Amino acid sequence: MSGQDTAGGTWSAPGRVNLIGDHTDYNAGFALPFALPQRTTVTARPRTDGRVTATSGDLEPGDFPTTTQPGDVTGWAAYVAGIAWVLGEHLGTPVPGADLQIVSEVPVGSGLSSSHSLECAVALALLGLAGAEVPREELALLVQRAENDYVGAPTGLLDQTAILRSQDGHLSFFDARDLTVEPVPCDLDAAGLTLLVIDPHAPHQLVDGGYASRREACERAARELGVPTLREVEDVDAALASLTDDETRRRARHVLTENQRVLECVALARRGDLAGIGPLMTASHASMRDDFANSVPVVDRTVEAALAGGALGARMTGGGFGGAVVALVPREAVPEVRAAVTAAAADAGLEAPVVLDVRPSRGAGRD
Ligand code: ADP
Numbered sequence: 001m002s003g004q005d006t007a008g009g010t011w012s013a014p015g016r017v018n019l020i021g022d023h024t025d026y027n028a029g030f031a032l033p034f035a036l037p038q039r040t041t042v043t044a045r046p047r048t049d050g051r052v053t054a055t056s057g058d059l060e061p062g063d064f065p066t067t068t069q070p071g072d073v074t075g076w077a078a079y080v081a082g083i084a085w086v087l088g089e090h091l092g093t094p095v096p097g098a099d100l101q102i103v104s105e106v107p108v109g110s111g112l113s114s115s116h117s118l119e120c121a122v123a124l125a126l127l128g129l130a131g132a133e134v135p136r137e138e139l140a141l142l143v144q145r146a147e148n149d150y151v152g153a154p155t156g157l158l159d160q161t162a163i164l165r166s167q168d169g170h171l172s173f174f175d176a177r178d179l180t181v182e183p184v185p186c187d188l189d190a191a192g193l194t195l196l197v198i199d200p201h202a203p204h205q206l207v208d209g210g211y212a213s214r215r216e217a218c219e220r221a222a223r224e225l226g227v228p229t230l231r232e233v234e235d236v237d238a239a240l241a242s243l244t245d246d247e248t249r250r251r252a253r254h255v256l257t258e259n260q261r262v263l264e265c266v267a268l269a270r271r272g273d274l275a276g277i278g279p280l281m282t283a284s285h286a287s288m289r290d291d292f293a294n295s296v297p298v299v300d301r302t303v304e305a306a307l308a309g310g311a312l313g314a315r316m317t318g319g320g321f322g323g324a325v326v327a328l329v330p331r332e333a334v335p336e337v338r339a340a341v342t343a344a345a346a347d348a349g350l351e352a353p354v355v356l357d358v359r360p361s362r363g364a365g366r367d
Pocket residue numbers: 040056059075076077079102103104107108109110111112113114115116118
C-alpha cells in the first residue's frame with residue numbers, strides 16, 4: 001500500500017447479481033454471481049481528530065468517532081460505521097479519521113446489493129488510509145460481520161465475495177464450503193448476447209419469516225439425511241426419495257438440483273456455450289417457484305414476459321420473496337424483452353420496471 005493511499009484517494013465497489021445458485025450459500029453449495037458495471041465510489045480524505053464523516057447525496061450526513069461500537073450509529077451511516085468498527089477490531093487499533101464522500105450508481109433496495117457495495121468500497125478506502133491490507137477472502141468475512149453484528153442484517157457471504165473477488169468479463173464460480181472463487185470467462189459480445197437485470201419493484205414479502213423457515217427446512221433435511229450440510233449429499237435421487245415430509249423434500253430438492261445447475265452452467269461457460277445457460281436459468285426459476293416457494297407473482301410474470309419476448313432464460317435472483325430478475329437475451333431481442341416486461345407490468349397496474357443492460361465487470365478496487 002503506498003503513501004499515496006494514506007493521503008487519500010478514490011475507491012469503488014460494484015453491485016452484484018447472482019446469475020444462478022440461490023439459497024445454496026448457507027448450504028455450503030455453489031453459486032455463480034458476477035459484478036455489475038454500476039458502482040459505489042468513495043472519495044476519502046484523512047482527518048486528524050479521530051472522527052469519520054460520510055456524505056451521500058441528500059441523506060443526513062454521518063459523523064461518528066473511529067472507536068464506534070454496535071448500537072452507536074443507526075440509519076444508512078450504520079453501514080459505514082459498521083465497517084470502521086469491524087476493521088478497528090481486526091487491526092487491533094481504530095481506523096484513521098476520514099471524510100468519506102459517497103456517490104453510487106447501484107440501485108438501492110433492488111436486490112443488487114447496494115449495501116454490500118457501499119460497505120466494500122468504504123472498507124477499501126479506510127484500509128487505504130490506514131496503509132493496511134487484508135486478503136479479499138478475509139475481508140469478505142469482516143464485511144459480513146459488520147452487516148450482521150453492527151447493521152443487524154442477517155446476510156451470507158455470497159454478495160461480498162462477488163463484489164470483492166470478481167474479475168472483468170468473468171462470472172465468479174463460488175464454492176461456499178471451501179470459500180474459493182474461480183473466474184469463468186463470459187464474453188457476451190462474442191456470443192451476441194446480453195444480460196438484463198429487470199426490477200419489477202415487487203414489494204419484498206417477508207410475512208412468514210420466509211428466509212428463516214427455508215434455512216430451517218434445509219438444516220432439517222441435512223439432519224434427516226445424516227450429513228453436515230446438503231452439499232455433502234452424494235446420491236441426490238436416493239436422498240430425495242428417503243425424505244418423507246413433502247415440504248422438506250421440496251426445499252432440499254431446490255438446493256440439490258440448484259447445485260447441479262450451477263456446475264452445468266460453469267461447464268457450459270467454460271466451453272463458450274453461453275446460450276446453453278438459458279434453459280438452466282429458467283429451470284432454476286421453476287425450482288424456486290415450485291419447490292422453494294420463494295417467488296412472488298409479480299416476479300413470475302416478469303420472468304414469463306421476458307421469455308415470451310425472446311429471452312433464452314430468466315430467473316428471479318437473490319434471496320427471493322420479491323427482488324429482481326436476471327435474463328439472458330440475444331442482443332437483437334432486447335427491445336422486444338423490454339417491451340414485454342413493461343407491458344406485463346402495465347397489465348398488472350404497476351409502474352414500468354427498471355431494466356439494466358449489464359455485463360460481468362471488475363470487482364472492488366482503487367480507482
Ligand atoms: P440492497 O439489496 O440494495 O443491498 P438493502 O436493504 O440491503 O438493499 O440495503 C439498502 C440500504 O443500504 C439503504 O437503505 C441505505 O441504508 C444503504 N445504502 C446503500 N447504498 C447507499 C448509498 N449509496 N448511500 C447511502 N446509503 C446507502
